[in-house]
Amino acid sequence: MLVDCINHRMPGEATPTTVTGPFHIHDSPSLSDGADIANGAPGELCFVAGSVRDMNGGPIAGAKLDIWQADGDGLYEAQRGTDEPWMRGVFTSGADGSFWCRRCCLFPIRFRWTAASVN
Numbered sequence: 832m833l834v835d836c837i838n839h840r841m842p843g844e845a846t847p848t849t850v851t852g853p854f855h856i857h858d859s860p861s862l863s864d865g866a867d868i869a870n871g872a873p874g875e876l877c878f879v880a881g882s883v884r885d886m887n888g889g890p891i892a893g894a895k896l897d898i899w900q901a902d903g904d905g906l907y908e909a910q911r912g913t914d915e916p917w918m919r920g921v922f923t924s925g926a927d928g929s930f931w932c933r934r935c936c937l938f939p940i941r942f943r944w945t946a947a948s949v950n
Contacts, residue, residue, distance in 0.1 A: 844886055854907035859897055862920035867933040872918055874903020874935030882928040890928025897921050903935045 862868070869876055883894040899919035901907050908917035922930045 842886060854901075854909050855897075855899060856908055856916075856919060859899065859919045859921045860916050862922055862932070864922065864925065864929075865931055865933065866920060866922070868898065868900075868918050868920045869902070869933060869935045872902040872935055876933055877936040878931060878933055880929065880931035882930070883924045884928055890924070890926070892924060892926045892928060894924040894928070895921055896924065896930055898932060898934070900934060 867876075883891040883896070885891055897919075898921070899907070902911075902918050908919060911917055918934070920932070922932055924930045
């Protein structure tokens with residue numbers, strides 16, 4: 832993490848740099864906006880929407896979002912040993928910087944009187 836931070840310095844307002852982690856698999860398939868990376872995987876389906884912005888709050892069109900996650904059983908593709916892509920894909924932000932996809936919830940979200948937050 833420290834080497835990544837040193838080699839990729841950014842202004843203080845930028846999102847911190849990160850590493851891909853032990854379960855990232857390269858060459859994920861390119862998927863259209865709103866695609867379902869869960870595709871029948873164990874777990875509760877949820878919708879994730881967001882936007883990619885520059886330092887001034889303007890939209891960034893065409894940003895690549897490489898999304899991967901564990902399924903509802905807590906397993907990543909590398910742990911499942913599947914031949915097909917599992918719970919991963921590359922999305923591209925739209926002209927307004929937006930993107931959305933369907934995936935499994937990492938934990939059950941229950942709404943009562945306030946909205947839950949998923950980070």
